[in-house]
Amino acid sequence: MATFLYRMGRWAFARRKLVTLIWVAVLAVCGVFAAKAPAAPDDGFAMPGTEAQKAFDLMNERFPGGHADGATARIVFVAPNGQKITAAPNQQAVEKTVGELAHAEQVTSAVDPFKAHTVSQDGTTAYATVSYSVKGGELSKGATTALEDAAQHGRDAGLKVEIGGTALLAKPDAGGSSEAIGMALSAVVLVITFGSLVAAGLPLLTAVIGVGLGMALITALGSTLGLSTTTGTLAMMLGLAVGIDYAVFIVSRYRAELAEGRTPQEAAGRAVGTAGSAVVFAGLTVVIALAGLSVVGIPILAKMGMAAAGTVVIAVLVALTLVPALLGFLGRKVLPRKVRKAARAAEAAGGSDGAAAVAASAAAAQPVRENGGARWARFVLRRPLAVLLGAVIGLGVLAAPALDLRMGLPGDESKPTSTTQRRAYDLLSEGFGPGFNGPLTVMVDAKGVQDPKAAAGEVAKTLSGLPGVVAVTPPMFNQAGDTALVNAIPKTGPSEAATKDLVHTIRGHAAGIKSSTGATVLVSGTTAMNIDVSQKLNDALLPYLAVVVSLAVVLLLVVFRSVLVPLKAALGFLLSVVAALGAVVAVFQWGWLAHLIGVEQTGPVMSMMPIFMVGVVFGLAMDYEVFLVTRIREAYVHGESPNDAIVTGFRHNARVVTAAAFIMIAVFAGFIGMSEPMIKMMGLGLAAAVAFDAFVVRMTIVPAVLALLGRRAWWLPRKLDRVLPDIDVEGSKLQSASAEAAPEREPVTV
Numbered sequence: 001m002a003t004f005l006y007r008m009g010r011w012a013f014a015r016r017k018l019v020t021l022i023w024v025a026v027l028a029v030c031g032v033f034a035a036k037a038p039a040a041p042d043d044g045f046a047m048p049g050t051e052a053q054k055a056f057d058l059m060n061e062r063f064p065g066g067h068a069d070g071a072t073a074r075i076v077f078v079a080p081n082g083q084k085i086t087a088a089p090n091q092q093a094v095e096k097t098v099g100e101l102a103h104a105e106q107v108t109s110a111v112d113p114f115k116a117h118t119v120s121q122d123g124t125t126a127y128a129t130v131s132y133s134v135k136g137g138e139l140s141k142g143a144t145t146a147l148e149d150a151a152q153h154g155r156d157a158g159l160k161v162e163i164g165g166t167a168l169l170a171k172p173d174a175g176g177s178s179e180a181i182g183m184a185l186s187a188v189v190l191v192i193t194f195g196s197l198v199a200a201g202l203p204l205l206t207a208v209i210g211v212g213l214g215m216a217l218i219t220a221l222g223s224t225l226g227l228s229t230t231t232g233t234l235a236m237m238l239g240l241a242v243g244i245d246y247a248v249f250i251v252s253r254y255r256a257e258l259a260e261g262r263t264p265q266e267a268a269g270r271a272v273g274t275a276g277s278a279v280v281f282a283g284l285t286v287v288i289a290l291a292g293l294s295v296v297g298i299p300i301l302a303k304m305g306m307a308a309a310g311t312v313v314i315a316v317l318v319a320l321t322l323v324p325a326l327l328g329f330l331g332r333k334v335l336p337r338k339v340r341k342a343a344r345a346a347e348a349a350g351g352s353d354g355a356a357a358v359a360a361s362a363a364a365a366q367p368v369r370e371n372g373g374a375r376w377a378r379f380v381l382r383r384p385l386a387v388l389l390g391a392v393i394g395l396g397v398l399a400a401p402a403l404d405l406r407m408g409l410p411g412d413e414s415k416p417t418s419t420t421q422r423r424a425y426d427l428l429s430e431g432f433g434p435g436f437n438g439p440l441t442v443m444v445d446a447k448g449v450q451d452p453k454a455a456a457g458e459v460a461k462t463l464s465g466l467p468g469v470v471a472v473t474p475p476m477f478n479q480a481g482d483t484a485l486v487n488a489i490p491k492t493g494p495s496e497a498a499t500k501d502l503v504h505t506i507r508g509h510a511a512g513i514k515s516s517t518g519a520t521v522l523v524s525g526t527t528a529m530n531i532d533v534s535q536k537l538n539d540a541l542l543p544y545l546a547v548v549v550s551l552a553v554v555l556l557l558v559v560f561r562s563v564l565v566p567l568k569a570a571l572g573f574l575l576s577v578v579a580a581l582g583a584v585v586a587v588f589q590w591g592w593l594a595h596l597i598g599v600e601q602t603g604p605v606m607s608m609m610p611i612f613m614v615g616v617v618f619g620l621a622m623d624y625e626v627f628l629v630t631r632i633r634e635a636y637v638h639g640e641s642p643n644d645a646i647v648t649g650f651r652h653n654a655r656v657v658t659a660a661a662f663i664m665i666a667v668f669a670g671f672i673g674m675s676e677p678m679i680k681m682m683g684l685g686l687a688a689a690v691a692f693d694a695f696v697v698r699m700t701i702v703p704a705v706l707a708l709l710g711r712r713a714w715w716l717p718r719k720l721d722r723v724l725p726d727i728d729v730e731g732s733k734l735q736s737a738s739a740e741a742a743p744e745r746e747p748v749t750v
Helices: 001-013 015-035 051-062 089-103 141-156 177-194 195-221 229-257 262-298 300-332 337-350 354-365 371-382 384-404 420-432 452-464 497-517 526-560 564-589 609-637 642-673 677-714 718-723 734-741
Strands: 072-078 105-113 127-133 160-165 438-446 469-472 483-490 520-524
Touching: 001 015, 001 262, 001 300, 001 371, 001 642, 015 195, 015 300, 015 564, 051 438, 051 452, 072 420, 089 105, 105 452, 127 420, 127 438, 127 469, 141 160, 141 642, 160 420, 177 229, 177 300, 177 526, 177 642, 195 229, 195 300, 229 300, 229 609, 229 642, 229 677, 262 300, 262 371, 262 526, 262 609, 262 642, 300 609, 337 371, 371 384, 371 642, 371 677, 384 564, 384 677, 420 497, 438 452, 452 469, 452 483, 452 497, 483 526, 497 520, 520 526, 526 564, 526 609, 564 609, 609 642, 642 677
Parallel strands: none
Antiparallel strands: 072 127, 072 160, 105 127, 438 483, 438 520, 469 483
16 A cells, blocks of 8 residues: 555656646536536435425325425514504414415415404414425525515515525525635644644645645436535535545645655655545545435435535545646755755755755754654653543543433524524414424324315324313315325424424324224425424444444554554544533533623534534544554554653654544634534534544543553554554555665655
8 A cells, every 4th residue: 555655656756747637637527517516416415214294295296286295484473562463463474474475486285364363362473484495494585585685675665574594495505614714723733833834825725726636526416316505514524624634635745755865756745645545545444434424214314424424535645646746846845945055055065956955954854852742742651540540530520411412403402593494483383382393293194094174183183182282273185085184283392302202192092093994194395304303313322333333443553553543533522522522512501601702592413413423523533543543553663662662653744643633623613603503503513523532532641641651552462463454554665665666766855
């Protein structure tokens, strides 16, 4: 592996114009296809195998033209202070507003609240339900304009009018300012790390190219594969983060090889052969974790995972080919100006060649005392057990809030109070009770039943007798008369535990109704769907974790040729994930420091968050494990003692791992500022997970455990040693490859 990558790096360096031209051409072609591609469909939220999804599918079948998955708008009308909504002028204003919408574009029905009896008991509030033929986020400009104009006409008449539901569902932000913030912070970190604007700019440039290509491919294939803007959010997040990190490791190793006196082409080859090997296997672990999201059985997660995995593959290819090609243009300009200036002076004074001058100048520029990474490693080595216990206990404390984890899907209640959806939610809760924001749709499938009306009546009667139900609508039959819909209004809000219990109670009565009437009862609606999604994700978490961790442990077993190191890596990952979940619970569920990041309403943690974090964080955690431990193993294989190898690994890679972690934290933290609650939660969770994993697990627990294990850390049974392929990730075979390459002493401008 190392020899192949070494030759690839030298080839890309030598053929830099060709390699760069190929990447630019591929980016341009994909950009053209993306610009001409038709708009991608909405992701939807199909949950195959759940009862709620079965009910949705049956509704579309039995109520043709009803558009069960179509968008809805709940227009809430509140009379001025001291007046009733039923007063003649106010009622006329409401009826005029609803009448306008009845004939609007894409509207299938607009129900008058005075005919549907959706007026609050105190007579101050009413709401109208408007149904559309398309999903939320797919409404035409004319449809949304008509909705907003009608609401404004109601306001002009003196009423307070707000719009809830999914009709005004905005598509998630593509990023923009979030990426700009992440890029700016990353640039600062890189300048501090490398001490060179050129070296700092290279990883940013290649990461942008990789992300641009990935997003162009997602857009171009969007309509064919069903990849939408939401699908690309994770790809953009991860592509930017790993793209910068992978380039940073190549550039850092290239600078180190230059400092040892090698020519630029040889340095590029060795950088790709050593750090590039780590990039390949780090990228593989990320791809395994992301592609593994497909086993969960939730289409949107599978699409997000595969799109992000593809973007990570592009980032790896960019790091292995485009980065060394661009280094060919830059030569020694990636070194700090002080080193290059000293090299020119040394070359002029002593007549030595550029490589030797750079090596002498770099050595002279190095401080006599060890760097921070080596000093930290020695500190851990002096008291490994105390450091290990302190780190584990600290992560345990941070993880404590996760014991109170409650999961759900964010609704209008989690949106800022500046949005009309949130204000409509609050007005409905005040006027009708919190349950009106999450009605349960109960479908009665009476096909083949002798008396469908009696069966539906029995269901309505049963629902009315349940303690958690405050209202039940009369059964509404389809044209065939064999299927009915009954809406039950819970007493509690959509995200409350009592509502979840009510759904299970209704489903518990289904068997009895089936035996007494022959009708099948299915519970659906947004609230029921959220409950089913949470349950499905919970059921899939452990199998997914087992599959992903097992595959990654096997991969790390091949990389490190050790049994204990991969197991330690997996256990450390679990600690960082649980601690990050604790941070998410503390902020989004308990409300700690929530106002600092714009969280106006606490509530359950997004159902997808645990399994999403397991997939993404595991891949990123293995990045740091591979980058750091491969350098430690490289020193150990080359004859150093276990403790000396730890110090050597930290001396060379701690600084760049720290920089890479700060870059990822900056990129993810940039998404905390987005308005979408799901993206905001993802940004905080991933930023916290990277911080815990990089600085507590990899930089603290890893050296402590390796110090306690000593040589046993690299133990591998002989039979397994003979079976496993030798991929030479530490680059021990590069010496012979370098001799074969016979690098010429090419003049490069210093």
